[in-house]
Amino acid sequence: MPILYGEVNRTYIESVLKKLLDGEFHSSIRNKLLIEDLTYDTEYTPFKLIGGYPEDKTQASCLSPHEGETLVRKVIFFTESISIAINHYFRNVPQSPMFNEIVNIYTKFVVIHELVHVQQFKNGLTMEKYNSSAYEDSEDEAEANKKAEELLASEGAFQREVVKFIIENRSVYIDDIGELLNIYTQQFQIHNS
Numbered sequence: 001m002p003i004l005y006g007e008v009n010r011t012y013i014e015s016v017l018k019k020l021l022d023g024e025f026h027s028s029i030r031n032k033l034l035i036e037d038l039t040y041d042t043e044y045t046p047f048k049l050i051g052g053y054p055e056d057k058t059q060a061s062c063l064s065p066h067e068g069e070t071l072v073r074k075v076i077f078f079t080e081s082i083s084i085a086i087n088h089y090f091r092n093v094p095q096s097p098m099f100n101e102i103v104n105i106y107t108k109f110v111v112i113h114e115l116v117h118v119q120q121f122k123n124g125l126t127m128e129k130y131n132s133s134a135y136e137d138s139e140d141e142a143e144a145n146k147k148a149e150e151l152l153a154s155e156g157a158f159q160r161e162v163v164k165f166i167i168e169n170r171s172v173y174i175d176d177i178g179e180l181l182n183i184y185t186q187q188f189q190i191h192n193s
């Protein structure tokens with residue numbers, strides 16, 4: 001019998017985002033980041049467009065404030081880009097409840113990362129400062145990753161392990177699956193019958 005490897009599409013990512021953003025998770029993160037007093041819209045679209053062409057590396061973006069303002073008006077999630085990243089980094093994980101939890105963790109990471117940017121703008125970050133360094137060298141991006149890692153790692157060992165792959169931009173290989181499965185099984189107390 002062939003192994004079916006996990007794969008997601010943008011429609012599934014939209015459903016995960018909707019559940020996260022409409023539920024307790026979003027409220028909890030807003031509270032932890034001290035941004036519960038802010039209002040902003042959220043939107044889903046497949047890709048960020050640059051010059052009319054899809055750019056598949058960007059997974060979320062804050063719609064920049066008007067000049068002189070520091071409050072984000074909209075947070076946009078690029079659902080096809082998120083699914084491409086998950087399918088790339090976690091392509092060796094079999095379709096399973098564990099894979100579904102990985103998708104959930106990855107999507108939470110993207111949401112938290114972007115909400116940290118909302119917090120940064122609230123605290124005075126300007127678009128000029130944000131754009132003053134390359135993405136890879138940006139202190140603001142490093143802070144968003146660190147905060148997302150910290151909040152997710154506090155949920156449990158499995159989340160901590162999955163976040164390591166995300167932070168390191170590292171794919172899960174066959175050798176990693178056994179360890180992930182052990183941690184998943186222990187955390188969620190799954191017993192083989």
